[in-house]
Amino acid sequence: MKVTVVGDVLLDVDINGTATRLSPDAPVPVVDVADIRRRAGGAGLVATLLARDGHDVALVTAVSDDDGASYLRRALAGVAVLTGVPLAPTPTKTRVRIGTHPVVRFDEGCAPAPSPSCTGEMLAAIASAEAIVVADYGRGMTDNIDIRTALADAAHHVPVVWDPHPAGAEPVPGVAVVTPNVGEARAAAKAGGLDPSRAAAADAGKHLLERWRSNAVLVTTGEDGAVLVEASGLGKIIPAPKIMVDDPCGAGDRLAGSLAVYLGKGLAPPTAAARAVEDASAFLAKGGASSLAMDTSTPSVGGDARATAGPVVELFGRFPGLEPGVQLARAVRAKGGTVVATGGCFDLLHAGHARTLAAARDMGDCLIVCLNSDDSVRRLKGPHRPIVSMEDRAELLLALSCVDAVVVFDEDTPEACLNQLRPDIWVKGGDYQPDELPEASLVAVWGGRCVTVPFHPARSTSGLAEALAKVS
Template sequence: MRITVVGDVLLDVDINGAATRLSPDAPVPVVDVAGIRRRAGGAGLVATVLAQDGHDVTLVTALSDDDGASHLRRALAGVSVLTGEPLAPTPTKTRVRIGTHPMVRFDEGCAPAPVPSSTPAMLAAIASAEVVVVADYGRGITANTAIRATLAEVVGRTPVVWDPHPAGSEPVPGVAVVTPNLPEALASAKAGGLDPARTGPGEAAQHLREKWQSGAVLVTRGEHGAVLFEASGGTVAIPAPRTSVSDPCGAGDRLAGSLAVYLGLGLELPEAAARAVEDASAFLAKGGAAALPEAPGVSPAVELSSREPIRADSHIHDGVQLAQTIRDAGGTVVATGGCFDLLHAGHARTLAAARSMGDCLVVCLNSDESVRRLKGAHRPIVSVEDRAELLLALECVDAVVIFDEDTPEACLTGIRPDIWVKGGDYEPDELPEARVVAGWGGRCVTVPFHPARSTSGLAAALAKVS
């Protein structure tokens, strides 16, 4: 199923260890650290769980360019990540556990954030999804006006499940179901004038459904299950299976994701909600978010081969091998192409944006002969070997494939990327490669063009000082 998750991403860090003694400096336990694990939280957890279930998942979010974001990108292997310009540091929540028991949590970068930007690719992913999950963690992505407008357009034809947050935005009218937990529902009902002492989950759900104009509200109640209130006026209590829980982290994310899948499969809401509650309980019984398997990575040998010196007659095999390895691991392969003669800031921004959409970036690079046919006898200024070496020096580029033809079609057929990215102000369907990429189910995406940054302009400026 093609699922788009819209929401705020957090970096969760688990420090696990044992405590057998007190510190001599203060009466506090000394934790002998056995392991440190970083994983995607918030909307990232929703996307990760759905991808591990085998769904085609795109995450529409905001990512910074700091160290925390680099850990998040690795943790989101298997998820196509679309993000706008970074506007705030990565929110990081570090939990220290003794055995299975949480001891303390440290929050960093969790101050209120400005509303993130959006891109056409992000909006297109929402519009084309079979189901949408909104995982609002109060970091502003759901306040973006373009994203809200796109969500408002799709609610009439696509199941949208909205998991709200007290610091987040109100759901757009018409979503299929909103999934607050009981404290959130009672707090919102109190703000609406209801007496919390006399308000049960059913009354709170009814109040919120009318306030949000949603199809239904599902109030989650932890070990007590959930209460569903539909537009028809019916209230359904959904019990949860008895489960031994050491850490409830991630239960709401699991429930929202499962609920969206079941609605996408055509189940009626009461049955979909009951199954989603069961899935959340089973998720916690297995250890919750902390017990999720590690994200698949690229083997060191493949990473090394994609960084070796470039030879036009052999490096295509490295790019193809890397792409196949990423696909086999359930990841998303991204490719882009061009001459990249005199690498400049516009190139760097396009390449970084492309890399953020998947788990590896392969650059299709015109050979010297190809550049001469396209640009004239005076080009390229930089040889193909140096151009490739400069590209591979960028952290966002994983492999370079050199081609001699005028177009990268044959090169693309070997790589078979999931996403083909180009910079420019045209529609993705207008790209000449669109037909080729669509042949294996891939899609084309454009990223914003950066004016006043071009190879020709840079060459002209250099000529004035030579």
């Protein structure tokens, strides 16, 4: 589905670490930083999630030219980003976590900003969409009069889901659904006091339905789910599945994106809302927004241009026109298929490799191979490896009927690559237990699982290399 996301992008930064002592300067914990992870937030998170679902996504926003913007563009790989000229730096939210527990958040540049400019390309993306999500984070995007006019026109033809913000503009009339949380809804309705109940949500929703002149208002109520208010005035309670949640960040973005897609497919609002609530709960159960972040704690050396392009440095499809690895994974997953991935150096391809790859392909609907780059192999195996270049290794793998795509990564481990592919099954050859694999904890974040296949003795690249050395 062609989905356009309109709104404000943020840079979310997670600083993760441990704390085992107090500072001598003050009675505060000392955090030993393990990693720093960055991801696109706000409208960028909505666009990222929809792109991972396999949709054709355009993001209408404003992106600055500072350091934060470079991280944002990297995180938004796979999304068509259409930008006006921003009048403020990249807003950044930095969360510090000890284990899974957040201890503090720093906000930089997150105050309301003047409305950015708009281009004809941005308006065309709104006009051509099959569904639209407005992710307003109070940074001026929804104040632009041309964008508001385009959204009002689009609302006559396609579903527009508007996720509002207290500092943002009011929704244009005629949108399909507005999705405030109960606090935002009661504040907008000028209801006094704190009341997170469903009854309070329904009352605020009825008031806002008339005020905003939308077709429906879906007031989210946290772990209780949501309340849908339509023209009838009745509040339909939509319960959420009971899950354990460490961090609710991103639930509203997941819900708004899913809701727009379901409405675009023709589902009635109550059905679409119920499914969107389920999607948001499933997203949180798999780690929420923090599971999407890229590890950026290790800076690149020498200014390699590939370092700004994300962990995937080369993409190969098996046939001309076949989607490369990341896009293939999204497409298969969007159709309900099972994505299988495996990884390694595959230097001097041998029968053991072929058997492992064939067994892996039988487990799902596509097999994507994560291949160490030449530099990665050299760091792992020594200066005389690889024997076969990256391009030739990829070509040989793609010649096997069981391999659908190859993704080359430049790091020492495939974790960043896996975080983009998010396979349902990660396969490795060997005689160890699946939960002993170093990637096991990462794959579990999105509900995937690790599988090992038998190791074939007397078949190895090192053995082949030694044999070749004797006859050369």
